[in-house]
Amino acid sequence: MLLGIRWGSLRTKIIAWSFVPTAIILVAVASVMLYAYQRVTEDLVLERDQELTRLSAGQLMTELTEYAGILADVARMVESKDPAAQQTALQRARNRLVVFDAGVVILNTYGRVAAADPERPEILGQDWSNRSYFREIVRTQGPAFSDVVADGLQGAEVIVVAVPVKGSQGEFLGTLAGLFRLGTTAVSPFYGSIVKLRIGESGTNYLVDRNGRVIYHSNTDRMGDDFSGQAVVQQVLSGKVGAIRTRDRDGQDIVAAFAPVPGTPWGLVTEETWAALIHPSQGYLQFLSLLLALGVVVPALVVTVGVRRITRPIADLIGAAQAVAAGNFGQTISAPSGDELEELAKQFNLMSAQLQESYAHLERKVTGRTRELATLNAIAAVVSRSLDLAEILQNALDKTLEVTSMEAGAAFRLEEIGDPGQARSPTLILMAHRGLPGEFTRQAARLSLEASLAGQAAREGQLVVRQVATYPVGDLRQLMEREGLRLVVSVPLMAKGRMLGALNLGTRSLRSLAPEELALLASIAQQIGVAVENARLYDAEQARRRQAATLLQVASVVGSTLELDEVLDRILDQLRRVVDYDSASIQLLQQGKLQVIAGRGYADVKQALGMTIPLSEEFPNQRVVEEGRPVNLADAPVLYPAFRGLPYAQMRSWLGVPLSVQERIIGMITLDRREPGGYGEEEVQLATAFADQAALALENARLYQQAEQLAVVEERGRLARELHDSVTQSLYSLTLFAAAGRRVAAAGDLVRAQEYLAQVGETGRQALKEMRLLVYQLRPVVLEQEGLVGALQHRLDAVEKRAGLETSLVVAGIIELPVIVEEGLYRIAQEALNNALKHAEATAVTVHLRACPEGVEMEVVDNGTGFDPATAVNTGGLGLVSMRERAERMGGSLTLISAPGKGTTVRASVTVGVPPQPRYSPAALNPS
Numbered sequence: 001m002l003l004g005i006r007w008g009s010l011r012t013k014i015i016a017w018s019f020v021p022t023a024i025i026l027v028a029v030a031s032v033m034l035y036a037y038q039r040v041t042e043d044l045v046l047e048r049d050q051e052l053t054r055l056s057a058g059q060l061m062t063e064l065t066e067y068a069g070i071l072a073d074v075a076r077m078v079e080s081k082d083p084a085a086q087q088t089a090l091q092r093a094r095n096r097l098v099v100f101d102a103g104v105v106i107l108n109t110y111g112r113v114a115a116a117d118p119e120r121p122e123i124l125g126q127d128w129s130n131r132s133y134f135r136e137i138v139r140t141q142g143p144a145f146s147d148v149v150a151d152g153l154q155g156a157e158v159i160v161v162a163v164p165v166k167g168s169q170g171e172f173l174g175t176l177a178g179l180f181r182l183g184t185t186a187v188s189p190f191y192g193s194i195v196k197l198r199i200g201e202s203g204t205n206y207l208v209d210r211n212g213r214v215i216y217h218s219n220t221d222r223m224g225d226d227f228s229g230q231a232v233v234q235q236v237l238s239g240k241v242g243a244i245r246t247r248d249r250d251g252q253d254i255v256a257a258f259a260p261v262p263g264t265p266w267g268l269v270t271e272e273t274w275a276a277l278i279h280p281s282q283g284y285l286q287f288l289s290l291l292l293a294l295g296v297v298v299p300a301l302v303v304t305v306g307v308r309r310i311t312r313p314i315a316d317l318i319g320a321a322q323a324v325a326a327g328n329f330g331q332t333i334s335a336p337s338g339d340e341l342e343e344l345a346k347q348f349n350l351m352s353a354q355l356q357e358s359y360a361h362l363e364r365k366v367t368g369r370t371r372e373l374a375t376l377n378a379i380a381a382v383v384s385r386s387l388d389l390a391e392i393l394q395n396a397l398d399k400t401l402e403v404t405s406m407e408a409g410a411a412f413r414l415e416e417i418g419d420p421g422q423a424r425s426p427t428l429i430l431m432a433h434r435g436l437p438g439e440f441t442r443q444a445a446r447l448s449l450e451a452s453l454a455g456q457a458a459r460e461g462q463l464v465v466r467q468v469a470t471y472p473v474g475d476l477r478q479l480m481e482r483e484g485l486r487l488v489v490s491v492p493l494m495a496k497g498r499m500l501g502a503l504n505l506g507t508r509s510l511r512s513l514a515p516e517e518l519a520l521l522a523s524i525a526q527q528i529g530v531a532v533e534n535a536r537l538y539d540a541e542q543a544r545r546r547q548a549a550t551l552l553q554v555a556s557v558v559g560s561t562l563e564l565d566e567v568l569d570r571i572l573d574q575l576r577r578v579v580d581y582d583s584a585s586i587q588l589l590q591q592g593k594l595q596v597i598a599g600r601g602y603a604d605v606k607q608a609l610g611m612t613i614p615l616s617e618e619f620p621n622q623r624v625v626e627e628g629r630p631v632n633l634a635d636a637p638v639l640y641p642a643f644r645g646l647p648y649a650q651m652r653s654w655l656g657v658p659l660s661v662q663e664r665i666i667g668m669i670t671l672d673r674r675e676p677g678g679y680g681e682e683e684v685q686l687a688t689a690f691a692d693q694a695a696l697a698l699e700n701a702r703l704y705q706q707a708e709q710l711a712v713v714e715e716r717g718r719l720a721r722e723l724h725d726s727v728t729q730s731l732y733s734l735t736l737f738a739a740a741g742r743r744v745a746a747a748g749d750l751v752r753a754q755e756y757l758a759q760v761g762e763t764g765r766q767a768l769k770e771m772r773l774l775v776y777q778l779r780p781v782v783l784e785q786e787g788l789v790g791a792l793q794h795r796l797d798a799v800e801k802r803a804g805l806e807t808s809l810v811v812a813g814i815i816e817l818p819v820i821v822e823e824g825l826y827r828i829a830q831e832a833l834n835n836a837l838k839h840a841e842a843t844a845v846t847v848h849l850r851a852c853p854e855g856v857e858m859e860v861v862d863n864g865t866g867f868d869p870a871t872a873v874n875t876g877g878l879g880l881v882s883m884r885e886r887a888e889r890m891g892g893s894l895t896l897i898s899a900p901g902k903g904t905t906v907r908a909s910v911t912v913g914v915p916p917q918p919r920y921s922p923a924a925l926n927p928s
Contacts, residue, residue, distance in 0.1 A: 042245070042255075049257030049270055050243035057259040057268045060207075063193040064161065064264065067178060068143035070096055071104075071163040075176045078106065078165045083114040083124075086174075090117035099189040102158045102179035105151075106165065107134055109174055120153065132265075133162040137175045141166075145264035147209035148182055148224065157182040157224065159190065159215055182215065183223035191216060203272035204248070208233055210265035232256040236267030245274065316345075324352055389413065389535040393501070394432035396528045400503065401434055404521065408435030408485060408506040410444060413532070414499055428452055428502060435506075440479045453490040457502065463491040463521055465513055468506070486510040491525040495533035503528065567697040568598035575690045576600065579683045581671040582651060586659075586694055587613065587621070588667040594621055597667075618642035624656040624668050630688060631656045634678035652676040657687045659695040666698060733763045788822040789815060792829055792847055803837055806844040813851025821910055824890045825858050831879040832860035832906040840864025840904060855892070855911040866902045883908070 074093040078086050086106045090097065094117060097104045106115040111129025113120075128134060131151070136144035146160035162177040180190035194207070194216050206217040212228025227233045232246060236258035243257035253274040260267050320331040332349040336342060386392055393411035401409050412428035426449035433441050453471065457464040468485050471477040480488065485506040493501040503525060513521075568586050575584065583601030585608065587594035594613040602608040615622045619642055620631045636654035637643045643651070651672035659667040669691045671679070679687070741756035783791035789811055796807040817825070829847060836842045842864035850857045869880075880896060883906065887894040892910030 045255050045272070046243040046245075046257070049255055049272065050241065050259070053243070053257040053268055053270050054241050054259040056270070057261045060194065060268065061262045061264065063196075064145065064261070065143075066193075067099065067161045067190070068163055070099065071161060071176050071178050072143070074104075075163050075165045078173065078176065079167065081108065081114075081173050083108075087115040087117070087119075090115055097178065100161075100178035100180060101188050101190070102152045102156065102181045104179065105177050107131075107175040107177065109172055111175075114174060131160075133160050133177065134175055137162055137164050138172075141172070143263070145266065147211050147265060148213040148215060151177075152179055152181060159209075183220065203254075203270060203276075205268070205270045207261070208237070208267050208269065210237055212237065215266060232258050232269055233267065236260055236269060320348065320352070324355060386535075389532065390431050392528070392531050392535055396524075396531070397432045397434055397503065400505065400521075400524055400528075403524075404505060404517070406489075406505045406507045408483065409433065410436060410441075410504045411501065412447070412504070413501040414449065426450070431501075435483075437479065437483060440483075443479070452502075453488065453504065457490045457492045463489060463518060463525070465489050465518075467510065480506060484508045489513070489521065491521050493525050493529040493532055495529040500529055500532045500536065565598070568694060569600075571690055571694050571697070572598060572600045575669075575671075575687065578686050579671065579679070579690075580673065582673040584669065584671045586667065586669050588659075588698065589625060589665060594625075594667065620654065620656055621668065621670075624658050625665050628658050628660060628663075628665055630658070630684050632678050632684055635676045636672070650674055653678050655679045655684065655687060657684070657691040659691050659698065661695050661699045666695060669694060731767060734760055734767070737763060783822065783826055787815075788817060788826055789849065791822075791826055792849070795830065795833065796845075796847065800833060800837060800845055805837070805842060808846045809849070810846065811849045815849060815851055815856060817856060817912060821856070821890055821912060824886050825856070825908060825910065828883045828886055828894070828906070828908050829858060829860055831883050832904075835879065836860070836862035836864055836904070840866070842903070852909075855909065857907065857909045859908075860906045861903065863903045866898045866900050866904055868900065869896045869898050 842862035
């Protein structure tokens with residue numbers, strides 16, 4: 001030993017001979033650390049710049065929202081479409097709008113400039129509807145931000161922030177747009193907001209619009225430049241958020257981070273040079289280089305002497321370690337060196353043995369976990385293929401049986417079952433099954449949750465494993481034993497802490513299930529439960545959509561026509577889309593009985609129509625009418641045996657909903673179906689909503705009939721007044737002239753007698769003309785025989801021509817009209833011709849009758865003295881009010897064109913629709 005150093009120890013050997021390995025390790029460590037440092041630095045910089053850019057974009061949007069808020073506050077001050085009022089509103093808000101250094105404009109609903117502040121007369125009325133921000137406002141009714149556009153003063157480039165202008169009722173009145181000048185960073189509040197965010201503290205930062213034009217740049221000389229060709233700009237404009245290493249426009253290596261500004265078409269980009277980022281690592285690199293030189297040069301002097309003495313045991317250890325690393329466990333080495341290497345070899349051999357044992361155990365666990373994950377993946381795949389509940393449960397059951405190696409199973413959904421109006425019990429409804437006999441599926445179609453194995457699982461909150469011999473339901477137990485099943489597992493299907501169903505699995509082998517298997521089944525049940533909940537929510541949403549659409553269609557039909565038969569049929573057809581029924585009827589209450597006026601689903605619908613049903617205690621109809629509320633029967637023939645004698649006696653569930661108008665019962669809607677159980681609360685509510693529509697339709701028809709009857713009464717009164725005011729007076733004058741003529745003739749004054757006779761003749765002719773007018777105001781036979789065209793020609797020939805007027809009838813197109821429209825148009829023409837004959841002093845009259853795509857148009861034109869239509873309408877003269885009312889009752893309109901000395905034109909336009917004949921007595925609409 002020299003100086004107390006024991007050369008045979010491993011420590012001495014390491015001190016003497018480890019410089020070369022140390023140098024190698026040092027080089028490797030230095031290289032790896034440098035490489036790792038550069039990679040970590042790059043990843044951190046990319047992640048940091050990306051997040052900072054995204055946050056900066058969000059902060060920028062917050063600032064922009066303040067400008068949109070200012071505009072929204074001012075927009076609420078604009079309460080009119082009048083441009084002058086809008087200009088005044090802008091002037092009142094000028095102090096608040098001063099932040100918009102390029103001014104403010106208001107666009108009307110068509111995109112034309114209606115107002116501007118400061119005033120810009122040259123753009124008022126210009127069509128700006130092609131501006132992207134206007135189209136965005138119209139589409140979304142929310143704030144919009146523009147690209148760089150030339151909408152500023154004298155075509156200057158600006159950025160626009162716009163909000164919709166709405167009225168007090170929420171109607172769209174136009175767009176309020178605030179303008180910021182491009183590039184004026186010194187005085188612009190817009191750029192001041194960007195600078196305030198301190199986005200540009202380091203590197204290069206810029207904001208681009210959707211076209212790649214620069215809105216803001218830390219280098220103000222670049223504002224307005226086109227950066228659309230840069231890859232980073234293209235990515236941010238496609239809506240992406242990220243950071244990349246690239247080169248800038250000057251060819252420098254940079255890190256560029258980008259993020260779109262939320263709610264705008266803009267993108268924010270930040271750039272930093274890579275050289276600046278890695279500058280702090282240069283000193284570290286120099287230090288590593290020096291360390292590398294020292295670790296290589298100095299130990300090299302010693303390597304040639306000591307390497308052979310220590311490499312052999314180490315080489316053995318390395319070979320064994322490599323074999324272990326390759327998965328060949330159980331390796332052993334021998335190093336009888338008497339130093340630490342020998343101890344190291346012993347510890348290595350021990351470690352190798354332990355690794356072999358641990359790896360075997362780990363491999364078993366990984367295999368089990370992999371199988372579990374694969375199973376859950378497979379279950380998730382099959383249950384996500386559809387949103388149909390039956391299909392989901394069938395697929396899930398098949399896959400579960402496959403992965404659990406069980407022979408039989410059944411899937412149930414949970415439902416509340418019971419008589420309406422009473423407490424309902426949770427019931428399991430069989431939805432899918434495999435490996436079970438038909439008799440089992442019939443008996444298990446509906447199971448009480450409390451009495452089933454799934455009920456126990458629900459109460460305990462976990463799956464239940466039980467031998468078939470102890471199954472709670474005796475009949476099902478016998479069937480399962482007959483099939484050879486010995487073990488059954490019930491797994492509750494849960495979602496959001498609520499039970500939705502159950503999965504029952506059976507096997508013919510009596511075996512114990514490992515905890516891993518039970519955990520797997522619980523996980524499978526959770527997957528299926530989520531899928532069942534999604535299907536249930538989807539079905540509910542689809543049902544609500546169908547219900548809303550159906551009610552909207554029914555309301556549209558009720559409001560669009562007075563043809564009651566069509567409306568009632570449509571109501572029953574639409575009701576079937578949301579409430580399942582086998583047959584249905586609408587019954588009208590009259591004289592203490594119910595008359596069927598519409599029906600669906602009966603074997604002979606025509607026979608059912610018109611059938612009367614007495615109100616008696618033998619049927620639930622009396623309850624509906626007397627109580628004025630829906631009656632819902634789960635099994636009608638049991639409660640009302642009289643149902644068994646009806647043609648549709650096979651029905652079980654029955655629902656009656658009253659038809660009420662102003663708290664008065666006028667009838668009812670009945671629904672029935674063959675399955676017992678009654679109708680659900682939601683179905684009753686839907687049927688009630690449809691009953692309200694049916695009641696509204698019946699009430700509209702009744703009011704329409706009353707209006708028609710009132711019109712007939714008014715017409716009769718008018719004819720009576722005409723007779724009294726015209727023909728009666730003329731006949732009275734005839735008697736006076738005749739009596740005077742007899743007196744003067746008896747006195748021998750023949751000259752005066754001849755004058756009286758002339759007066760008698762003239763008065764008689766006038767009375768004859770007035771009688772012809774009154775006779776033709778009644779419906780002439782020719783209108784029934786020859787239609788409207790023939791009746792109009794007959795009228796012109798019989799009255800106007802005989803009175804000396806020049807007449808003509810011009811017909812264009814084929815005129816085929818319903819009877820009620822023909823009579824209405826004839827009465828309007830009759831009134832107009834009477835006015836021309838009696839008041840207008842006309843010498844010629846022409847009637848035009850034209851067929852249009854949507855109906856018919858009639859004009860009566862005369863060359864009389866004319867009049868002021870406003871004065872005539874206000875005084876109610878010339879029968880104009882009655883003509884207009886007739887046109888409106890037919891669903892049309894009346895137009896009057898006249899002026900003093902210019903003649904008169906009366907134009908009636910009617911949309912033609914042929915109403916079907918009603919299936920019920922009109923008197924039924926006016927029940928006592």
